[in-house]
Amino acid sequence: MRVSALVLRSFLLGVASGGRSMTGLAAAALTTRPGELPGGIAALTGAKARGLVVAGALGELAADKLPNAPSRLTPPSLAARMLAGAGSAGVLAARENVTPVGYLLPTAAGAAGALVGSVAGARWRAIAGGYGWPSPAAALVEDAAVVGLAAAVTRR
Numbered sequence: 001m002r003v004s005a006l007v008l009r010s011f012l013l014g015v016a017s018g019g020r021s022m023t024g025l026a027a028a029a030l031t032t033r034p035g036e037l038p039g040g041i042a043a044l045t046g047a048k049a050r051g052l053v054v055a056g057a058l059g060e061l062a063a064d065k066l067p068n069a070p071s072r073l074t075p076p077s078l079a080a081r082m083l084a085g086a087g088s089a090g091v092l093a094a095r096e097n098v099t100p101v102g103y104l105l106p107t108a109a110g111a112a113g114a115l116v117g118s119v120a121g122a123r124w125r126a127i128a129g130g131y132g133w134p135s136p137a138a139a140l141v142e143d144a145a146v147v148g149l150a151a152a153v154t155r156r
Helices: 003-019 021-030 039-045 047-063 075-095 100-130 135-154
Strands: none
Touching (some): 003 021, 003 075, 021 135, 039 047, 075 100, 100 135
């Protein structure tokens, strides 16, 4: 895969992580073959790790609908989403067997995408609320967009 395509896919996976932080990592883990990743991140493709990541993603999808869910734009939440975007992009880069230096652009793009996705998701929820949409309905639309984007970007 060309570097530009990898960086674009990494950015888009980061956008998905900005919407739901665990979704990008879950999509990357589920679409990566066991043994395909190097070193310490190879464990991500194991059955237990995949189960934990998917459970985390599903839990986040449910928790986001709660009325007391914190804003994704608070510094700790935003930082976590950016780290998730960078980590998800790192899995994509590892799948492509890039050199260690080759991780820099995809992971930076993943973090930047998560920032964009976080702001866009918060803006979507505010706009939908302004039109009278109940928050859970707006969140479900966002869920569909995030899961669809993560699935499209990580498919083989």
